Amino acid sequence: MPSPLISAAALRAASPAPLLLDCSFDLADPGAGERAYDAGHLPGAVYVHLDRDLSGTKTGTNGRHPLPAREAAAAWMFSLGIAPGRPVVVYDRQNGMFAARAWWLLRWLGHADVALLDGGLATWVAADGPLETERPVPQPVAPYRVNPPAMPTIDVTALQAGLAGLRVIDARAPERYRGEVEPLDAAAGHIPGAVNRFFQHNLLPDGRFKPAEQLREEYAALLQGQAASRTVMQCGSGVTACHDVLAMEAAGLGTPVLYPGSWSEWSADPSRPVAVGD
Known part of the structure; x- marks a missing residue:
């Protein structure tokens, strides 16, 4: 499996040049990422919005960032010009917090040639990469066959039963895992039996992912021998859980299962059990 990460140096040298997606976002200010994009982005990058492009319709019980319908997500992919064999690189200004969702979504749609810029915009700037403010015009492609989901997921019923x-x-x-604070969702705490791996712990101080060997050692301690296929990643709304999915792939440990609804869906039903503390 190719690495899910690409360095700034490798991106600058890439030929043909990949399609770039700027996924910058702020949960507290949904317009902030697009304003930052307009102030300066990687040359040719197209802006994608977490709520508009990378999420589906909320019902009040399916989480804060439910997956879009596959047909709608595929239409979005085609509208950006993403065709088979077209390399794509995603990035943001938040240590991959939102770019990882775009990486996962494209993989879920069957587009394998996608990588996350390791270190995001900051590492590009540090490598003297140029920025521009002009918005490119995407060149849509004709729809092509979208295969069955290529990334594993689990729904809330199957998760609770298993x-x-x-x-x-x-x-x-x-602190959110332990239930000490809950700024966003219906209840504080976590899914019983879940262990905590804050997505920021995947990173070095400069925002790049830790070396594969270090990630492998740290995740092995959490997995305790469990296979990736029996490991479920979740978070608040199924976004930063994708960061942990990517980290496990970068570590060579395989592809774990994503619970898209995550805590925002789980906690919306008061009949579901809740745990607090470590």
């Missing part, structure tokens, strides 16, 4: 046999990893900040 908790005893699954390893659940929660990517939220430790």
Whole structure:
């Protein structure tokens, strides 16, 4: 499996040049990422919005960032000019927090040639990469066959029924996992049996991912021998959990299962069990 990460140096040298997607976002200010994009982005990059492009319709019980319908997501992919064999690189200004969702979504749609810019915009600037403010005009492609989902997911019913046999990893900040604070969702705490792996712990101080060997050692301690196929990644709304999915792939540990609804869906039903503390 090719690495899900690409360095700034490798991106500058890439030929043909990949399609770039700027996924910058701010949960507290949904317009901030697009304003930052307009102030300066990688040359040729197209802006994609977490709510508009990378999420589906909310019902009040399916989480804050549910997956879009596959037909709608495929139409979005075609509208950007993403065709088979077209390399894509995603990035953001938030240590991959939102770019990882775009990486996962494209992989889910069957587009394998996608990587995340390791270190995001900051590492590009540090490598003297240029920025521009002009918005490119995407060149849509004709729709092509979208294969069945290429990334594994689990729904809330199957997760609740199978908790005893699954390893659940929660990517939220430790204080939210423990239930000490809950700024966004219906209840504080975590899914019973889940262990915590804050997505920021995948990173070095400069925002790049830790070396594969270090990630492999750290995740092995969490997995305790459980296979990737029996490991479920979740977070608040299925976004930063994709960061942990990517980290496991970067570590060579395989592709874990994503619970897209995550805590925002789980906690919306007061009949579901809740755990607090470590």
